[in-house]
Amino acid sequence: MNRPSISRLCWAAAAAGTGLLGLTLVLFGVIALPTASAAGGATSPSTNVPTANAATTALTTAQIQAQNKIAVDTMNEQAMQPKILSDGTKEFDFTASTFQWALYPGKSEEAWGVNQQVPGPVIRVKVGDKVKFVVHNDLPEPTTIHWHGLAVPNDMDGVPDMPEPPISPGGSFTYEFTVTQQMVGTHWYHSHYDDDLQVDSGMNGVIIVDPADSSEQPHYDVDALFALGATKVDGVDAEDVFTIDGKAYPYAPELTVNQGQTVLLRLVNTSGESYHAMTLDGYTLRIVAEDGQPLPDPQSVSVVSIAPSETVDVAFTADQPGDWLFHDTIESNLTNPDDTKDAMGGAETVIHVK
Structure with missing residues (x-):
């Protein structure tokens, strides 16, 4: 079974305020990771290059x-x-x-x-x-x-x-x-x-x-899309915020499926520069299509590597109940710049199997 690293699980337990109990519950997919409250942000008026600053009232x-x-x-x-x-x-x-x-x-x-x-x-x-x-x-x-x-x-x-x-x-x-x-x-x-x-x-x-x-085309009970993106904030040269469907954790959308359902995840790397290497803890994924083309012999993998501009369709059967992290395995893609309240961030979310 693929699980988050111990250091990352400790972050989750600390964020949940449950200490070692929280660590155990997250480890075995019993509890979900916390969702932070909403806040706004700002842009630099001096340049056309998109930037972001500390929270303001720019967005309600x-x-x-x-x-x-x-x-x-x-x-x-x-x-x-x-x-x-x-x-x-x-x-x-x-x-x-x-x-x-x-x-x-x-x-x-x-x-x-x-x-x-x-x-x-x-x-x-x-x-x-x-x-x-x-x-x-x-x-x-x-x-x-x-x-x-x-x-x-x-x-x-x-x-x-x-x-x-x-x-x-x-x-x-x-x-x-x-x-x-x-x-x-x-x-x-x-x-x-x-x-x-x-x-x-x-x-x-x-x-x-x-x-x-x-x-x-094959039938799946659930057909979901995760567009894996990246952007640059605070005037940096390299991509430093990594997103799923336009949002970094904890704003990234969470997927809920029922136990026993077959699930298709459409993964699209919309990053201009960065690779993503995605995994679903607790599960092995089957690569069923690449760049829109079905694979005659689907590959079973624990980590899906996706280059910029690539699309990969992966499938799994939701046979293990719990709350499972779906996340990038590249550590630098899992933090949010200037976020001192939550050690977790970036290209990760939770898939709930009920």
Whole structure:
């Protein structure tokens, strides 16, 4: 059985205020890890580069709770509803803009994202759909949308000047294509202009493509999405906040499943620079697809290594009741900068098996 390190379990026990008893209960999946209270954050007005400072009243508790609900909806794959045009085309309206986004208690950043959320809206389409994405750019610099892993026409690919120029501030562009069989699976979209800044600031999202006939894909009782992200706060050069569905622990959404259910986790590395190496304590995971492509011989692993831009689908049967940590195994990805109240942070959450 895979369990957290003793040092990390001690952090959990201390945070729970239960000492050695808490350590034992967390170790055997009896109790969940604590959830901190909400707080806001601030941004630097002197630069366009997203930064974050100590807690302020920039975001109210209600706003933070609403943003955390967006993260839960992302995990649950609540997809954006398109406008259906007269010819059956599915039209999605995207607006790229800057906004304040809460990362964890006491820390927020000036995010750059789609439709005021990080990551952007989940898009779910199926083979044969004609789709149109109308993108409005309210950012302070040009941007694009690249459909990572989708073989779209070259002028719809979102690579600046190949051949289409990027979308200027205040401008708009419409991406149009027909969903093909090649596109089936878990993929993502992201800016391809000033990638290092814009992707880490939130200009990305997940697109899930289903086959035209749903019977062509395996059935799972639970289908959940964990977008693994990273961003830079306090003006640093390297990524220093690591997130799940746009939130660092303890704001990262928690998944609850019933004992005996089969579970599919769609893992997407939206980090611009960093690897993630994810594990679910107490469980072995089966890698069933990589970059949207099903594996003919699924691999059983304890740790799933995901490079930037990769997607990996993993599956397990929830046969061990308890509250289990789902977390990065890279130690530097498990703390929150300037957080003196909680030693745990970053890319981790809890999966509850009831």
